[in-house]
Amino acid sequence: MADLLDGLNFLVTVVMPRLLPTIQITLALTFISGVIGLLLSLPVAVARTSHNPALWVPAYCYILLMRGTPLLVQMFFIYYGIGSLLPGTWVRHSWLWPYLRDGFWYAIFALSLNEAGYSGEILRGAIQAVPHGETEAGRAFGMTNWLIFWRITLPRAIRICLPTMTGEIILLLKSTSLASTITVFEIMGEDAYIRSESFRTYSPLLGAAIIYIVLVFLFTRVLYWVERHLNKDRLAPVSVVLPTATH
């Protein structure tokens, strides 16, 4: 009983005050790599749906590579692998160097590339699910291929893949915890530091768990609102689902 109270006391007085400020690092990782990843996923998905082998083969390989290897290995490869090669090159003396000493930007790089692979595949499925008649209608109106893509295919595809994409963003939020392995002090990174410093295991882990639960809950609320807003006309009720898979 005394142990329990002691642990609870440590959780409230030490763990939480130290973990709360690190939420912004986790959110920054999620937002920055989410935006870059989604922007990159567009060319990936378009190339993947192309009939030209020079386009779809590289896109297929990229998606396979990102989805077929663990994110942790990708992070280690980028941070330790590429990171250890850079000091010997011109980058060492360039304006980029202050950024490239920091694990944060390597984490952003790895998460963005990974996210582009996963959401590229989701977007590909959505683009192929756009009813054929709608693009045909665009053609009948004399629209060019570009116009058809921007005005019909893409907006429709985004709405189709919205439920899956919101789940993917939750997945990304959870994946940012892996950045702790490459010296980024987001929630799990700070958590590991507290654990090694205090020789306590449960209080810090429990504190991080509480924060992640609250974050995921808030994320699902916001994403649900966005989804309802964008898919207003849909009759079937839609909802944000928790991820059905991991990275």
Place this chain on the structure above:
Amino acid sequence: MNPGKSVWDLLAYGDQGWSDELLAGLWLTLQISVCTYIVGFGFGLLGAGMKLSGNRILFRIGDAYTTIMRALPELLLLLLLYYSGTTTLKDILVALDLASEEFQINTFAAAVMALGFILGAYMTEVLRGAIQSVPKGQIEAARAYGMHFGLRFRRVLFPQMMRYATPGMGNLWLNTTKDSSLIVVLGSVPELLSASRGAAAATKHYAFFYGVCGLLFLLITVTSMIIQARIEKRLGRGYRRV
């Protein structure tokens, strides 16, 4: 390293190179994945059974299990389950006088149980969907024939639900192989990523060894995808292609 030696020499088999370490890591990763998958399937069946039992308390427990497990990062869950699992089990064994204070839980088993428990939450959802896809009339027919629960499950429900479950379960298998790499943070099981990290740290060829590690994981993925396509084709025989 000697001048003129290529990085590929690092992959020599035996004392000079790292191939044997990496292949041992690959083998261990496969063993961990298979064991995790079996444990996860067990938890998944249990979870799906609870969620579909019709009993409110059982449903709540199953629902809390899948919600919490899927909302938390796997890294956090692995650490939490690994440490709490090993300590609790040890405390129980010591209390029952089955083990002494120096007793250490096998790290492989502890990691597999932790990963399996996480996988079970995802498996629950896949199996629940699959069970619900089996037409109700089939179960009712089996009941009308007087089959008891075990027989109904073995002869009617299980063979039919597996056809619906295979695509989802295939994805989860790929996730399991990839998530096994998280064990590297425990630092005590020399699976593929841990072995690669050891090789990279010893030789300072980080990009090379993490690259090889990634390719080996890709090999597991591609092989699994080919096998999965075969299984799905086989389970789908006898059904009209839509």
